[in-house]
Amino acid sequence: MKFFIDTANLAEIREAYDMGILDGVTTNPSLMAKEGISGDANVRAHYKAICDIVDDKVSAEVISTDFDGMIKEGKDLAKIDDKIVVKIPMIKDGIKAIKYFHSEGIRTNCTLVFSAGQAILAAKAGATYLSPFIGRLDDISYDGLELIGQIVHIYGNYGFETEVLAASIRHTMHLVKCAEIGADVVTCPLKVITGLLKHPLTDSGLAQFLADHAKAASK
């Protein structure tokens, strides 16, 4: 299972990378805006800064929603660094753009996926990654994890090569359940990754070990 971090914050990306468990980064226009990044040159420089931190796979999202715009923007983004994966929204021109980039050998991440039907279309077009949003489905009383299971099952039926990149992960149990289901990749905020470290028995056990060691050393 691959771990991506879902942020455009360089300090958070460095922190996750330093743990030695990071396989990539996903961003979106809202995450870039949160870091105060705007304007073509600044956006490109920020993506380059992210690519310089990690070893591989940085999803950079297009803003255009028409085919020609997505192709131009995607090609420009892909030129920033070999690690860039062009993130394309799940719309009709997006599917056409994914098909085009597939034929050009440019990796894509199909984003804003909320149904199994959308997942089938993206795989048929040759998306490298598919991003179904778990948390946003949960928010409207649908079962986000059930969708991940459905897509993993369907892709398995036909041997689709598109990797299921579970997104909009809000807490550690989302991540653990994705691992049980067999999602290829999870992308989540730093607090979910570091949340995996936590267990009260680890904390109390370590405190006891250290106290016992200090007691023995003071004799």
Ligand code: E4P
């Ligand atoms: C994925 O690529 C998205 O950037 C992200 O996971 C969306 O998460 P959110 O629903 O918490 O905004």
